[in-house]
Amino acid sequence: MPEPEHPAGRRPRLTRERVLEEAVALADEAGFDGLSMRTLADRLGVVPMALYKHVRDKEALLDGMVETVLAEVPPPPDEPGAGWKAAARTRVLDTRRALQRHPWAWRALETRPAPTPAMLDHMEAMLRILRGGGVSPQLTHHAMHALGSRIWGFTQEVGASGPPPTDPDEIAAVMAAMAARWPAVLESAMSAGHDPDTTVGAGCDDDFEFAFALDLILDGTEALDARGWTPWEGVAAGAEG
């Protein structure tokens, strides 16, 4: 029965778009490590090797997935409104929001051995914000490096665990161990500072920390720009003069 538009629909032909779409969905649900050529093929009702007709290999699949996610970032407005700093800030936070919808994305991004076209587009847009705002090429270059992974909207906290222990006894034990050997770590964990009535320890607001660091860099860059900083002043010229 050659019924191409069967009610349930003859399984639609695979396309690169469908593959990427389902790969993103699968990674969203199963995490970065839950995504394999085999699980993806299963999800598409197809044999693993079928995927290779649409992506060269898994690396290319990841490239495409990054492309897909980056396409979700709203483009910067043509008209820079309130200066480059605000525009850059908005763009970074926009990117962060897109990446936060796909928690696996930073691992994909970090393992790209070379910038993909979508990544270059993304960088290009950010560079134009700075250069268009009159920041010198040199300072722009260094600022991009300083922003580093923040440009991409993520900061992987080294050693950030999953959910903290919920068992009160266990919490107490951990706290005791900390107090003995790592008192400063313990104090710092209790010193989120924003939102005073937050639950102790767990109350660290990632968005605040991200914005704080971002503003430190943007404000610092702005200050250097305002003073006409040049690299020849030496490395630590930031706030010394």
Next chain:
Amino acid sequence: MPEPEHPAGRRPRLTRERVLEEAVALADEAGFDGLSMRTLADRLGVVPMALYKHVRDKEALLDGMVETVLAEVPPPPDEPGAGWKAAARTRVLDTRRALQRHPWAWRALETRPAPTPAMLDHMEAMLRILRGGGVSPQLTHHAMHALGSRIWGFTQEVGASGPPPTDPDEIAAVMAAMAARWPAVLESAMSAGHDPDTTVGAGCDDDFEFAFALDLILDGTEALDARGWTPWEGVAAGAEG
């Protein structure tokens, strides 16, 4: 031939220390992906399963390797010399030097799901530098976040490729493509700025960029500290006032 004390010496008994030592050496030579339980066992002249008598699993092996590398970082002096900023700077750069000797280490660090004791020790030392210098608990907390992976001595450049193409034709082709679609990226690549007579494009000094970003954060934190900043001022209070 049961020659127990063969001239070359009976293969010494495996110890956790020997396992970790050789694991580090292997990763140094073969890279992070070249390290597997099997290749490591080969190197030790032993069957893969023998390793499991000394490390619980591969995750624990990586924990131990991180421990080993972090032990190479010189401890901070008890006497803070020239203020917390200089001390923090020195410690970060010391850490960076240790990590640079083991290029695989950032991947191991980044994939630790929870901080290991050695990592907590490391953080503790840095926190004490700030707190000992009189920085408030809140600002210390945020500064630690802002320093982020820089505390650990690395900043993985997203999309940083290996060696750039050496074939002149290929270079020309890449440059042409960039000029057409990513002119700002191209300009930025040519604008390293430090060391004017560097080869175009390839002359970006990672150490300079690292130090630049580090100083941006440390100087910014210092300025906030000097003015008695508190989180209630709001996120972007950095340089607005």
Next chain:
DNA sequence: ACGCGAGGTGTACGGCGTACACCTATAACG
């Protein structure tokens, strides 16, 4: 002298990415 336990071995399983040969349904064309 003996036995016991720490430490090294062998085999095996299930997962991964993917090379390669094969089949099949479609669409272009004489």
Next chain:
DNA sequence: CGTTATAGGTGTACGCCGTACACCTCGCGT
């Protein structure tokens, strides 16, 4: 309308990976 080329899906297989589990074999304390 029949033929045929081909894009796209299939099946099998290989060589890696981490590691569970049963086993053996020393060397040491008794």
